[in-house]
Amino acid sequence: MIYAILLSSSLFVKQNLKSQDCEFYFPVEKGTKIEMTDYDKKGEVTGVGTSTVIDKLQLGAVQEVKVSLEYNAKGNDKPFTSEYSVKCENGEFYINMNNFLDKNAMSGYQNMDITVDADQMTLPSKLTAGQVLGNGRVTAKIASSGVNIMTMNTLITNRKVEGFESVTTPAGTFDCVKISYDIEAKVLFKVNMSCKQWYAKNVGAVKTENYDKKGKLVSSQMITKISK
DSSP: OHHHHHHHHHHHHHHHHHHHHOOOSSOOSTTOEEEEEEEETTSOEEEEEEEEEEEEEEETTEEEEEEEEEEEETTOSSOEEEEEEEEEETTEEEOOGGGGSOHHHHGGGTTSEEEEEEEOOEEESSOOTTOBOOOEEEEEEEEETTEEEEEEEEEEEEEEEEEEEEEEETTEEEEEEEEEEEEEEESSSEEEEEEEEEEETTTEEEEEEEEOTTSOEEEEEEEEEEEO
């Protein structure tokens, strides 16, 4: 009987430790709103998105946060809306792969059937400079009345931890881990880019910079407002 109690207690402690090992790179408090602004290479605004935490769930060692998104692309009167979730399990935070889809393009297909399939990418709780991270992939198929209209493919490779930096945006100053990776995007034709991204714990991707194959900045994104 005593052995059974000790075993049960040991399992409970281990499960709690697994949960505690999780580091979220996204807000977890219900009602938190994150405003992200997209810019072109000249620094002109191309779109603004607001992600809102609508729920937080704890399922054993898995922590999950449900999020709603509203994205307003410049020149498009109707916002693009969706819901997604991010989770942390066994010390790894699972990144929302929808972030790697072109929301300006997606907003034009709001009333059509969109199916998204992805190979997940993660951020471990413990990160060190020079650490190599896993690759990812996301595919969005857009259809109308059962007829496929467009397929968007995005492949993320060569992910690496560049180091740790402090980043300041209109929303504040954040302690971030800097991640670099390569992107291969294909819709009607293939585009290759490189990317630098700065993540902060309990905040998310604070800043993102996209470069063409010649190393020139083509677009960027940053957090411009946080509210609760």
